[in-house]
Amino acid sequence: MDGAYVGLAPFVAIDGLTKRFGDHVALADCALAIGRGEIVTLLGPSGCGKTTLLRCIAGFAEPDAGRIAIDDTDTLALPVNRRPVGVVFQNYALFPHLTVAANVGYGLKMRGVAKAEIDRRVAEILALVSLSELKDRYPIALSGGQQQRVAVARALVVEPKLLLLDEAFNALDAKLRAGMQAELRKLIKRLGMTAIFVTHDQDEALAISDRVAVMGSGRIAQVANPIDIYDRPASPYVAQFVGTSNMLEARASGGVATLPGGIKLAAPISGNVQVLVRPQNFEILDASDARAGWQGRVTFGRPAGAIVEYEIDAADGTSFKIAALRDSPAGHLPVGAKVGLAVRDAGTCVVFEASS
Amino acid sequence: MSGAKKIALTDRIGVAAIYAIGLLSLALLVAPSLIVVAISFDTRSYVSFPPVGFTFDWYAKLFATPELIQAMWVSLKVGLIVTGMCLALGVPTAIACVRGRFKGRQALSVFVLFPHMVPGIVLGIAILFAGATINARPSIGLQSLAVACFILAVMIRIVMARLMRLDVALEEASANLGATRFQTFRHVVLPLLMPAIWAGAAFTFIEGFDNISVAIFTHGHRDRPLPVELMSLVQNDNTPMVAAVSAAQIALSVVILGVVSSTLGLEKLND
Numbered sequence: 001m002d003g004a005y006v007g008l009a010p011f012v013a014i015d016g017l018t019k020r021f022g023d024h025v026a027l028a029d030c031a032l033a034i035g036r037g038e039i040v041t042l043l044g045p046s047g048c049g050k051t052t053l054l055r056c057i058a059g060f061a062e063p064d065a066g067r068i069a070i071d072d073t074d075t076l077a078l079p080v081n082r083r084p085v086g087v088v089f090q091n092y093a094l095f096p097h098l099t100v101a102a103n104v105g106y107g108l109k110m111r112g113v114a115k116a117e118i119d120r121r122v123a124e125i126l127a128l129v130s131l132s133e134l135k136d137r138y139p140i141a142l143s144g145g146q147q148q149r150v151a152v153a154r155a156l157v158v159e160p161k162l163l164l165l166d167e168a169f170n171a172l173d174a175k176l177r178a179g180m181q182a183e184l185r186k187l188i189k190r191l192g193m194t195a196i197f198v199t200h201d202q203d204e205a206l207a208i209s210d211r212v213a214v215m216g217s218g219r220i221a222q223v224a225n226p227i228d229i230y231d232r233p234a235s236p237y238v239a240q241f242v243g244t245s246n247m248l249e250a251r252a253s254g255g256v257a258t259l260p261g262g263i264k265l266a267a268p269i270s271g272n273v274q275v276l277v278r279p280q281n282f283e284i285l286d287a288s289d290a291r292a293g294w295q296g297r298v299t300f301g302r303p304a305g306a307i308v309e310y311e312i313d314a315a316d317g318t319s320f321k322i323a324a325l326r327d328s329p330a331g332h333l334p335v336g337a338k339v340g341l342a343v344r345d346a347g348t349c350v351v352f353e354a355s356s
Numbered sequence: 357m358s359g360a361k362k363i364a365l366t367d368r369i370g371v372a373a374i375y376a377i378g379l380l381s382l383a384l385l386v387a388p389s390l391i392v393v394a395i396s397f398d399t400r401s402y403v404s405f406p407p408v409g410f411t412f413d414w415y416a417k418l419f420a421t422p423e424l425i426q427a428m429w430v431s432l433k434v435g436l437i438v439t440g441m442c443l444a445l446g447v448p449t450a451i452a453c454v455r456g457r458f459k460g461r462q463a464l465s466v467f468v469l470f471p472h473m474v475p476g477i478v479l480g481i482a483i484l485f486a487g488a489t490i491n492a493r494p495s496i497g498l499q500s501l502a503v504a505c506f507i508l509a510v511m512i513r514i515v516m517a518r519l520m521r522l523d524v525a526l527e528e529a530s531a532n533l534g535a536t537r538f539q540t541f542r543h544v545v546l547p548l549l550m551p552a553i554w555a556g557a558a559f560t561f562i563e564g565f566d567n568i569s570v571a572i573f574t575h576g577h578r579d580r581p582l583p584v585e586l587m588s589l590v591q592n593d594n595t596p597m598v599a600a601v602s603a604a605q606i607a608l609s610v611v612i613l614g615v616v617s618s619t620l621g622l623e624k625l626n627d
């Protein structure tokens with residue numbers, strides 16, 4: 001329900017992971033459990049510790065405390081080159097002096113696999129990522145998307161138990177990115193591979209993963225499936241990081257919080273609370289409409305596909321971010337228009353304790 | 357298209373000035389060598405410019421002078437030994453200075469450059485005296501050691517520069533794919549360092565072959581290297597044969613740099 005890992009012993013179990021650089025705490029007591037065949041994304045702002053967490057798993061960095069187990073094996077005890085982990089690096093880190101085939105075959109060669117067997121497996125994986133024709137090219141002669149597929153093939157061919165991808169789509173343009181995300185997700189699912197993606201792009205996280213772990217300043221703030229992350233964020237931090245949000249102040253007593261306009265919300269706490277209302281959960285009314293909880297003025301409007309995004313400032317100074325369908329009556333409001341606002345559906349609002 | 361890209365007059369003057377400065381520098385660098393080459397074909401029996409005739413006589417005489425041939429062999433040996441020493445010491449030192457994780461790494465990378473900053477003559481005398489205390493007399497060995505000490509910094513710098521530009525992620529990727537540290541060195545680091553290593557080898561060989569400041573104090577008495585032989589030649593002999601020897605040496609350097617740059621591409625030295 002809250003998207004926590006449910007099932008048998010998790011395939012990847014990270015516990016109490018802590019990493020400091022000097023007195024800067026890059027990872028603070030991180031815990032994450034991942035099931036076999038699951039795709040989890042680490043999502044968070046720049047500098048929150050995503051790469052550090054991946055580097056600890058791969059063995060490029062050593063945590064100060066904590067435990068990482070993959071398939072019931074203590075991974076921290078293994079040297080880098082023996083960890084059952086494949087990494088796709090942010091800028092791919094392809095070996096510039098080796099051809100595509102030699103790049104992909106590198107891991108097998110290092111393991112002493114016979115030449116014929118290497119050739120066979122390299123051909124197989126290159127076919128899988130549709131790169132067979134390019135096997136004799138050098139990385140410099142490949143496009144960004146092709147380089148990424150080589151990097152993925154190189155990591156997959158040694159059959160790791162866990163695939164790690166750090167900002168794997170950053171170097172690609174927006175259109176190619178969407179295509180590669182879908183393609184890579186399909187490939188990973190087809191192979192039954194378990195994977196951790198790192199990104200600071202929430203659309204990417206929502207598109208590619210079974211569950212999302214939202215990180216903030218070295219901590220994992222929430223782990224849940226993409227829909228729950230959006231609909232039921234565990235904290236104001238998550239609410240504000242994922243999607244667009246309006247945080248309204250209100251008072252709660254007797255298990256009920258009341259918003260202007262008479263909207264009543266179930267509140268598990270009393271006192272000052274914050275209420276999350278998503279942009280599409282507002283109704284734009286005439287300024288004189290009695291149902292309106294707020295009166296305001298449009299200060300900005302921007303069409304985005306089928307919807308229009310407005311900024312509306314209320315008389316008390318609160319600024320609202322509102323979305324309306326473009327072919328609705330509220331779809332063409334000029335800047336300066338006076339409107340009334342009401343919350344549509346109390347059920348999709350989320351109540352948090354006010355952060356003093 | 358009309359008037360789309362009109363270059364401002366000031367820009368054109370700037371470009372012209374850059375070309376002029378470039379050509380002038382080039383001329384200053386190359387002209388002395390060209391004059392030496394020209395003189396080496398002169399028919400007169402004393403050094404003077406411009407030459408008045410053309411002959412290969414001085415080259416013939418050069419190859420008929422046993423001391424010069426002997427000196428050339430000595431310099432060749434010194435060049436090879438110096439190159440070997442600098443490769444054996446310089447490459448590992450450069451790697452330690454860039455990738456090492458030990459206390460004093462920074463200090464080491466500055467320290468190894470010291471011998472190159474001391475004037476060659478001072479270094480030569482120092483090594484002569486230091487050698488004397490352990491009974492190491494001037495010889496091909498001592499000379500090679502001294503020149504290697506002097507030029508090691510260049511090898512280290514060239515390899516360090518290349519290594520600093522090598523993405524650490526390549527080494528991490530290699531380890532991640534199952535390679536041991538040695539395998540990573542053998543299959544990733546070394547091949548990518550090769551252009552720098554070749555360049556370093558070329559420079560150290562040339563230095564070993566024609567260094568005089570350090571060599572003059574440390575060379576063996578019966579094994580006079582070419583530059584030393586040449587200097588005494590200039591003092592006693594004023595024929596264009598001196599120019600012929602110099603021209604031969606210039607030709608050797610040109611050939612070495614030519615081979616290095618055409619097989620590796622000199623531009624590769626910079627990346």
Ligand SMILES: Nc1ncnc2c1ncn2[C@@H]1O[C@H](COP(=O)(O)OP(=O)(O)OP(=O)(O)O)[C@@H](O)[C@H]1O
Binds near residue numbers: 024046047048050053
């Ligand atoms: N080697 C290091 N030495 C010191 N501080 C480091 C080191 N590596 C990372 N840090 C710090 O640790 C924090 C987390 O860094 P990390 O690279 O994990 O962030 P990230 O979430 O991957 O960010 P981004 O999205 O920008 O890649 C940052 O504040 C960073 O400055």
Ligand SMILES: [Mg+2]
Binds near residue numbers: 050051052
């Ligand atoms: Mg990062």
